[in-house]
Amino acid sequence: MSVIKITLPDGSSRDYPKGIKGIEIAQSISEGLARNALSIEVNGEIWDLARAIEVDSSIKIFTWNDKGGKYAFWHSSAHLFAEALEALYPGVKFGIGPPIENGFYYDVDLGDKPFGDDDLAAVEKKMVELAKQNSAFVRSEVSKADAIDYFTKKGDPYKLELIEGLTDGSITFYQQGNFVDLCRGPHIQNTSPIKAVKLLSVAGAYWRGDEKNKMLKRIYGITFPKQKELDEYLFLLEEAKKRDHRKLGKELELFTFSEKVGMGLPLWLPKGTILRERLEQFMRKAQVKAGYEPVVTPHIGSKQLYVTSGHYEKYGKDSFQPIRTPDEGEEFFLKPMNCPHHCEIYKFKPRSYKDLPVRYAEFGTVYRYEQSGELHGLTRVRGFTQDDAHIFCRPDQVKEEFIKVIDLVLLVFKSLGFENYTAQVSLRDPENKAKYIGEDHLWDKAEREIQEAADQCGLVTVAVKGEAAFYGPKLDFMVKDALGRQWQLGTIQVDYQLPQRFELEYVGADNQKHRPVMIHRAPFGSLERFVAVLIEHCAGNFPLWLSPDQISVLPISEKFHEYAQKLFEDFKANDIRGFFDDRDEKIGRKIRDAEVKKVPYMLIVGEKEVAEGKVAVRKHGVGDQGSMLVNDFINLFLKESTPPV
RNA sequence: GCUGUUGUAGCUCAGGGGUAGAGCACUUCCUUGGUAAGGAAGAGGUCGAGGGUUCAAUUCCCUUCAACAGCUCCA
Structure with missing residues (x-):
């Protein structure tokens, strides 16, 4: 009987008779392994334990602990x-x-x-x-x-x-x-x-x-x-399921939906609005630093705009249907994306190569008629706000600009503690080119540029065919929700098509007209989806700078309301958000309610605090931190609540 | 859009052919209490909407709307 060489995961190898079965190898290693063994990997393929191995092989025996x-x-x-x-x-x-x-x-x-x-x-x-x-x-x-x-x-x-x-x-x-x-x-x-x-x-x-x-x-x-x-x-x-943003969104009073307003159209409650506006402010600042200029465009656009962009042909029938006017034949569409509007802003005046890149940013609210079965909390809605921007640049600037955008996306993820994301290079489906517009060589170029930029940033990427937008490939940042469903947050797209369709130009150093390249990007993706994933990511325990209620002032009894009220005013004067719990309840009750609301800091005041000009600090989820002078607390708080940008 | 499940008070849910129930939240009163629920009383519902069967429907049937899980889709 001939002999084959079996290499084990630790690099060691043993000789076994040809035709040995996985289970027999397991038995030869240990009884326990044989008992727990479920399958075996043979030269990279997963096999049954009872299948005979005929050639020299590297193997790994899998138990319940292995995928x-x-x-x-x-x-x-x-x-x-x-x-x-x-x-x-x-x-x-x-x-x-x-x-x-x-x-x-x-x-x-x-x-x-x-x-x-x-x-x-x-x-x-x-x-x-x-x-x-x-x-x-x-x-x-x-x-x-x-x-x-x-x-x-x-x-x-x-x-x-x-x-x-x-x-x-x-x-x-x-x-x-x-x-x-x-x-x-x-x-x-x-x-x-x-x-x-x-x-x-x-x-x-x-x-x-x-x-x-x-x-x-x-x-x-x-x-x-x-x-x-x-x-x-x-x-x-x-x-x-307890982390589900739909559940927490209700419990923490962040957002709601109304059948009367319409499905998939979120209503942001005051606390949710604070959260959303903090995120918006964070992005605005980061974008100004990165050389973006804010612009504002209307919520509707004439049909012609979308015919030009190609969106009408692609999505016209499946969109919200046109808004008509008293003028026969005049039609407007609810804005399903901001890019065409921004193209028209670019065209406002002639551009020189020296002007590029120009970067137009807008928190643009868009409306898309998603199929009814697609709607899902805040992650898939029919009206949402993108942290959108379009970069118009020279072909030689594409990669550099793309890398800067990756940095911005990574800044967002880092600032909010998203560590487990997937960077997905979304490519054309080569089997179904009819789904896309534009010439092959431009697609190839764009796909190559995206991959190179991602590589240069040291991103580990997964390429997925058939996930590109109809006008260009994308780099998408995917994050999983509480139940393991994957959602696209940040997205960056290189686009050679819209500049052609809108006949965008700039004058080069050669005094000739040239076509700019467009980069579409949204680091959050949409505020709605981002907030949804953020809620699930932190289970409603937002970082202090984002928390809708940062503090609550809890007097031990009515006798200390005056002091508590003054304290609360001081906090407000320092832009500290929160509430004053003046209910006729015991302190244990007030603490419990504030804990349930996930308020980061509870400030308890009673006889001692009034006498010493202090507050007793309790941290959400942690407990009593002892008491400190009011100013000391404010300083500590302000230091901790500084936004990342 | 498709398949399946669900819709009862602000929230979480029980009930069931004879016009509704709990806990929490809410209002009022008592209580002035030191780190996760003090006590009492009260108020609150066209039982998702429309139609049908029935003496009688929130309950059974049909239609419709919405939510949930998944599929397909996602500019």
């Missing part, structure tokens, strides 16, 4: 789910059922049968029952003809469609119990480690992600090797 282990575990759970579903609903047709970041889903066609929460519970029960049977996941290689034969007999059109796209010789089936699935694998060895099962929700999903296809039912679920781990996961999910 690769969980992947196999949840993938197998999806198969277990399918087995249970088929047992309860004979004739169900299956789409795809992959593992995801947390758990798995399976797309199924149940015909016209309704499927709700009660059904989920029944399937859950069946899954647990089947898991106990300890069925092995058995891999088999099948020919394309046999695969087609099997699913034709079974009557599963979705699987047949998937097989169509596969090449003969690369097709594998997995079977556990009575259930056979077309599957690339890998899987865990058998069903017994799947101890705790929770089916989370039923949703619709288009077959192959195409709106034109039939909508299947997508069932989401998650499984764990131990009930305790499932309980912990569900608990964490509940905890995350």
Whole structure:
């Protein structure tokens, strides 16, 4: 029997007989590892533990603590789910059922049968029952003809469609119990480690992600090797929901919605407005420092403006419909973006190459008719304010300007403590060029410039095809919300198209006319979405400079109201925001209420404080800080509440 | 827009074919209390909207609006 060399993650290598299985390697290392092993990585591919290794390989054995282990575990759970579903609903047709970041889903066609929460519970029960049977996941290689034969007999059109796209010789089936699935694998060895099962929700999903296809039912679920781990996961999910900006926005009185005003049109409450205006002020200052000039443009624009920009052709039918005037044929659109307006500002006068770059910034409120199902708290709305700006520059200035914008975005993230963001280079979909305007060479140039600028800034980027705007590629900064959903915040876009469409020009040193390049950018993205993500990021505990209420003055009893009132006036005179709690309540109650409102500083005054000219300071979430002279507190506070810019 | 779920007081929710209930918040009174909920009384609802079935609908049915989860979309 020949021997192969197996290299372990620590770099050491051992000889094993050819055809050794992952599980046998695990056993040779330790009993514990063999017991916990779920899958194995062989030369970068994740395999079943029972698959024979035939050549010299580098391997890594995955347990529950590895992504690769969980992947196999949840993938197998999806198969277990399918087995249970088929047992309860004979004739169900299956789409795809992959593992995801947390758990798995399976797309199924149940015909016209309704499927709700009660059904989920029944399937859950069946899954647990089947898991106990300890069925092995058995891999088999099948020919394309046999695969087609099997699913034709079974009557599963979705699987047949998937097989169509596969090449003969690369097709594998997995079977556990009575259930056979077309599957690339890998899987865990058998069903017994799947101890705790929770089916989370039923949703619709288009077959192959195409709106034109039939909508299947997508069932989401998650499984764990131990009930305790499932309980912990569900608990964490509940905890995350407490950070939801929609919940906190209501509790902290930041914003609201009204059916009468219209869906997706946020109403900013006084406290939310303070927060929003602080952010706006921060950005205004940062932008002035970076050489931007503020401009203001109207909320509507004539149809012609958007015909010129190309937005009318692209989005006209799906936008808020035109506003008419008494003049026949005259039409205005609600402004869905600021760029065309800014182009017209650029055109206000002839430009010299010496004038460039010019940078026009506007907190521009725009209106977009998002599909009803897209609306989501403040993160996806129909009316929102972008911290927008357009930089008009010479082609030779593009990269430098782009880098400056990256710096600005990073300043925002740093100032607000966003550390976990993804920088995404959003490129054209090369398969579907009809979605975009403009010539190939300009796109290539813009895409290259973005990547180079990002690289120069040392950003780790992920390139995603098909995510570009219709007029140009983007660098998008993505941040996750409390429940792990990814949102785009900052965005920077290089655009060669609008300058052409608007016939923007500047006179070069050669006294010839040249075309400027436009950079669109919004470091926050929109104030609405940014505030939403910020709320979730800090769980409503805003940094002091942003906090709507920075302090609360809490007198121990009515006897100290006069002193407390004077104190409160002093704070106001120092631009310290907050409230004076003069309710007839005990101090414990006032403290509790202020804690619930997440007020950063509670200033308690009673007999001692009045006598000594002091305040007793309590910090939110921390506790009693002892007392100090009023002026000392003000100085300390002002130092701490200074905005980052 | 699509699939599924939900809509009862300002908020969180219970209830259920015979015109509604709790806790918190709110108002008034008592209480003047030192670091996370003092006590009492009171007020508050076209049960999302429209239609139907019924002697009777908040409850059952249909339509519609909105929210939630996901899909698709996102200038």
